[in-house]
Amino acid sequence: MILRPLAWQRIVWFALAAMTLFTLVVLFFIIGFITSKGAHVITLKFLFGMPERMGKEGGILPTIIATIYISLLAIAIATPIGVGSAVYLCEYTRESPITRVIRFGADALAGVPSIIFGLFGFILFVIRLRMGWSLLAGGLTLAFMILPTIIRTSEEAIRAVPYNLREVSYSLGGAKSQTIVRVVLPNALPGILTGVILGMGRSVAETAVVIFTAGSSLLMPKSLFDPARTMAVHFYILAREGLSMERAYGTALLLIIAILLINVVAYLLMYRLTRKMR
Amino acid sequence: MREKLIEKGLLLVAFSAVAMIFLIAYLIFREGVPLVAKVGVWDFIASTRWAPSKGSFGILPMIVGSLEVTLLAVIIGATLGLSCAMFLAEFAPRWSVRILKPMIELLAGIPSVVYGFIGVVVLIPFIRRTFGGPGFSVLAAAIILGIMILPTVIAISLDALNAVPPLYKEGSLALGATRWQTLHRVVLPAARSGIIAAFILGMGRAIGETMAVIMVAGNALTMPTSLLQPVRTLTSNIALEMGYASGDHQAALFATGMVLFVIIAILNTIALVIARPRT
Amino acid sequence: MGKRLILRGVNLDIEANTIVSVIGPAHSGKTTLLRVINRLIETQREFMRSGDVLLDDAEVRRLDIDVLRRRVGLIFATPVPLPGTIFDNIAYGPRLQHHHRRQQLADLVEHSLRSAFLWDEVKDRLSTSALRLSGGQQQRLCIARTIAVDPEVIMMDEPTSGLDPISTAQIETAMRELKKQYTWVLVTNNTKQAARVSDKVAFFLSGELIEMGEAAQIFTKPKDPRTDDYVSGRIG
Amino acid sequence: MITHSSSRGLARLFVVAALLLPLGCSRASKTAITLAGSTSVEPFAERLAELYTRAHPDAEISVQGGGSSAGIRACQSRICAIGMSSRELTPEEKGLVEIPIAHDAIALIVNARNPVRVMTLEQARDVFAGRIRNWKELGGPNQRITPITREEGSGTRASFEEKVMVAGMPKDKDGKANPAAFAPDALVQDSNGSVREIVASDPAAIGYISSGLIDERVAAILLGGVAPTEATIRSGRYPVVRQFLFLTNGEATGTAKAFIEYVLSDSGQRTLTEEGLTRIK
C-alpha cells in the first residue's frame, strides 16, 4: 500500500460521496421532472371530475376511488394472513421442515414476477371463479402479491420484540396466546405497519396485475364486483396511448403524492401507537 | 385446549402462502407443459425463431435478453446502491441519514410505469442522440431497471450494514484502523449475507419487471449482440402478446412464464447458497 | 443449551419465609436453576431434565403452568418494564385473569407499589410510561408487578447487577421488609450482597451444589474448600 | 392499557377500511354491461359508451381493454356481454355472433419531418422485412430505418401481414402467397398509441396504425399512391382495410342489444366517422 490509510480514506470518501450524490440527483430528478410537468394539471376539477373522452378531458375521480378501494382491499386480505403466518413462524415453531416449507413458500411467492400474478389472477379469479374483471379479483391477486412482504416484515418485527418481554408475561402467569396478543403484537406493531405500508404502496403502484384482474374500465366502481381502473393503470394507458401527456404527468404526480401520503399517515400512526410506550 | 386450537388455526393460515405458490405453479405449468412437450424442450429454449402463428416457438433470444438486462441492471443498481448505503452508514452525518433514508424508501414506492415513462421521454431520446439507433435498447432497459431497484438495494443493504454489531467496529477502531478500513475489512464481510440479499431482491425485481421494460426495451426478437440493440425479455413477451393470443400461442406464453419461474428459482437458489453465512 | 449438562444432582430445600441466596461464578447454573423451577426453561431450546422440583410437595410439572408461574414469581437481571404506563405494568398480571373491576384493580396497584416502596415516588404519574423510570425504580416496579399476582415465592436473578449502590440498597430493604409474606430466592454473583441480605446461602460451581448453610457459616467457616476459595476471592 | 388500546386501534383501522368498501353482493344495477377486448376498438367503444350513457343515464357500460383474445374468451364464458375484436375469429372461436361495426384502414405512418410520402406495397413489405434498411433507398435522407411492428397475434398486425407482407411474394399451388417475415430486429409495440408516440418522436421510424388515430405529428404514407380516406376505404381502393367486430354469446338482450343498435344506428356510425373510422353502413 503506497497511500497512507487516512489519505486512502479521503479518496474513498470522495468516491462514495460522489456516487451518493449522483444517486440522489437521479432519484430527485425523477420527482422534480414529474412535479414540474404535472403540477399545473392538478386542479379540483381534475381530482374530483369524471373522465371524458377516455381521459383526454375531465377528471380522474374514478381512478382515485378505485386505487383506494383496491389497495385497502389487498391489505385487508393480506394483513391477517401475513401476520398470522409470521406469528406462527416466530412463536409456535422452531426451525423444522414445516417452517422451511412455509418459508420456501413465502420466498417463492416473493420471487414471482407480477406479470405471472396477473396471469394467475386472470385465470383463477376472473375466469374460473367467475368474478370477472373486478375490484375483488384485483384485490385478491394483489393481496397474494404483497403477502410475502407482509410475512417477512412482520416476522422481523415480531423477532425484534425482546425475548424478555415474553418471559415477563409468562412469569406473571400469561398463556401463550395472551402473551402474543397483549405483549408481542402491540410491540411489533410499528414494524408490522411498515410492512403493511410497503404492501399498500406496491398495490397502488402495480400496473400489470391490475390490468389483467381488475380491468381498465373508467366507470366509477360501485361494488366489489365492478371492474375498475386504478391511477397507475390510467397513467400507463394515458402515456402509452399518447392520449394526453399532460394528464399523464398529472396522474403520475398524484401517484407520487399518494405514496407520500401513505408514508406520512403511516408515520403518524406509528408515532401515535408508540408514543405511549416511550 | 384453546391454545392448541389457536396453534392449529395459525398453522393453517401460515400454509396459505405455500398453497398459493403451488396453485400458481400448477396453473402455469398445466397450461405450459403440454406445449413444451409438443414443441420439445430443446427447441423451445434453444431455438431463436419466435413466430407462434407459424408454429415456431423459440425463446432463446428472450432468455438471453432477460439475463443480459437483469445482470446489467444489477451491476448498475448494486454499484450505486451499495456505495450509497456505505456512505450513509459510515460517513454521512446522522441527521442527513434520518432525512435521506425515509426519502429513499419513499422512492421505492414510485410505480414502475413512471420509471418506464421517464425512460421513454428522457433516456431514449438521449441515447438516440448520443449513440444513434432507435434508442430502445438493452442499455435503456438496464439503466431504467438499475435506477428502479436502487431504493430497494440501498434500504436493505443499509439495514444490513447497521445490523453489524458495534462490537466489531469498536474492535477494529481500537486497533488503530480508519473507518474505511473498518468498513471494508470487517463490516462489509460481516454484513455480507444481508447485502447479497439486497442484491437478490433487486435482481428479483429487475427480472420480474414487466411494464417499464416493455416501454423502453423495444421488444425486438433478435439475439441482442450489442447494448444498443432492442431486446425482448421473457416478462415483456408475456405481457405483450397475452392480449391477442389464443390456442398454442397462449400456451406458449404460459410456457414462457414457466421458464421465467424456473430461472428465478435457479437464481434464488444460487443466491441463497452464496448468501448462507459461514459459521 | 444443546447437549451440555447445566445442572447436576442438585438437592436443595428452601423453607418458607426465608431469603435464600444462590451464589457462584459465571456459568455455574444459577440462572438455569430458577428457570427450571418456574418452567420458563421450557420456552427455550431443547432441554432435558431428570429429577423432581417440588412446590409444597407437588411436582411443578403436574401443576397448571399458568398457576405455577403465578405462585412462583421471577425478577430478571435487567429490569424489564413492559412498554406502557406504570399502572398497566402492575395491572398486567391481574388483567390476564380477567375478573378485575376498575376500583379493585386500582387498590391492588396501590398495594403492590407500596409493598415495593415505590408508591410515594410514582403515585402522581401512574399513567406515564414505565420506561421513563430510573433503573432502580424500574426494578422495584418489576417487584411490585410480581407482587400484584400474589405469589408465594419470589425468585430474583441478579436483580441489582446493573444498579447503583443506592438503588441496590433500596431493593435489599424491600426484600427484608417483605420476608414475612414471601419466600425469596436470590441469585447473585455478589457475595457481599448475599452476606448482607440472606438467611441461608447455597454455593454453586459448574452446575453442582457445593454447599448450603446459614449465611454466617458459609461466609466464616465454609466446610468445602471450594466454597472457601470463592468467598475469599481466590477464584471467580 | 397500551396493549389493549392499541390492538383495539388496529381493529378500528380495519373496521373503517371495511366500511369504506361498498360491500355489494351483486352488480349495482341490472342495466350494467361490460365490453372487453381489442385495444384498437377500445377507445372508440369508450366514446360510444360515453355518448350512449349520456342519453340513457340508467344504463352503465364499462369498457375493458385486454386484447381481442381476452375479449373473445371473456365473451365465451359470459364474463362480458359484448366482446370486441379487431381480428377475425379462428375456427375454434367460431360460434359467437359477430357484428361488424366499422371499417378501419391501417395507415403506414412516418414522422412529419420525414420527406418520404409515397411507397409501393412491395417497398413497404421490404422495409418491414428488413430488406430496405436506409431511407436513402426510398428517396429520403441517409438514415437507418427503424421499423416498428405490432406484437404477434395482434389484429392490426394480422391485417397488415395479410395485405402488405404478401405483396409480390411467390404464390403456392393454392394460389395463396406466403407473407414475408418481419425483420427480427424491428421494434415491437403492443398498441396503436405507442407506435404513434414513437414515430412522433423519432424521424427515422416507420409504423402502421389505425388510420383514425393519425394526428399532426405523424404523416400517412400513400400506399401505392392511395391515401386512406373514407372514399378510398369504402371503395376498396385503399389496400389495407379490416373490420372491427362486436361479439355476443347468443343473441344480445337488454342494454347490450340497445347499445349495439345504437352503434349501428346513423348517429352511432356518425360518431365513429368523427373519431376517424369508416362507417360500415
Place this chain on the structure above:
Amino acid sequence: MDSKLSTLDPLNPRPLEPSLPKLETRNSKLETQNLNVFYGNFQAVKSVSIAFPCKAITAIIGPSGCGKSTLLRSLNRMNELVDGARIKGTILLDGSDIYRLSVLELRKRVGMVFQRPNAFPLPVFDNIAYGPRIHGTNNGSELQAIVERCLRSVHMWDEVKDKLNDSALRLTDEQRQRLCIARMLAVEPEVLLMDEPCSALDPIATLRIEDLMRSLKEKYCIVIVTHNMQQAARVSDYTGFMLLGVLKEFGTTKQIFTTPRETDTENYISGRFG
C-alpha cells in the same frame, strides 16, 4: 433508608484532592490530569487525575455506573464513538498530550480488550493479521511470524495452530478473548486497556486470563476495569476506587484492600453496599 448507608453521601461526593499524598509512581506511562468526561449534559467522569505506571497492572473498581468504563475509554478516545461525548482536561501518554497524536496512532499505541470477546467473523489467522495489515504489513511470511508470536504469547498457539483458517466464531468464549488479546498484541501497543475482560467467563477461564495478564505485565502498562473486587485484589498492583464519576481513592492494591483511607472505599470493599 438503611442506616448502614448513612456514611455514604453519593449525591455529593468530594473529588480526590490533589493534595492527597501523591502516589509514588515509577515512570508513569499514561496519566490524566483533572479529566472530565461528558455525554451531552451528563458528566460521567469528574476531575479525575490518575497516573498509570509502566510494567504494572492498575485496576479501577467501583459499583455499576461509577464511570470506570468511561474513564478507560477516554484513554484511547473510544468514548468519541458516542454522540455528544466530549472531555475537559488532559491525558498524557509518555508525557505528551494524546490529542497531539492522530487518533489512529494513539489507538495503535494504546490497545483495548472489551467485555464481550469481539473476535471478527473472519478466520483466526486474519483476526491476528488484521492489525498488521491495516498498518501496512502485507508480507506473507512476516504475517505468519507475527501470528505465531502473538498466539504464543497468549498461550494459544498449540491449541489453534491447526485451525488458523477456521472462523474465529467457532472458538470458545475464553479462546476468543485470548484471541482478542493476541490481536491487540499484534499491533505492538504500549498500553493495554481491559474493560471487564473476564465478566463473561467461568472461574477457570478467568484464572487463566488472569495468569496471562500477569505474564504480559512484564512488557506492558495494563489498565483493567472490573466490578469484581476479588479480581482486582488478585491481579493488580495498583487500585483506584471510583464512585459516581469521582476517583475516591488510589493506591497500591494492598493498601486499598487492607487500610483504605476513605470510609466509602472501606464500605465498598467490605461489602456494605454495591
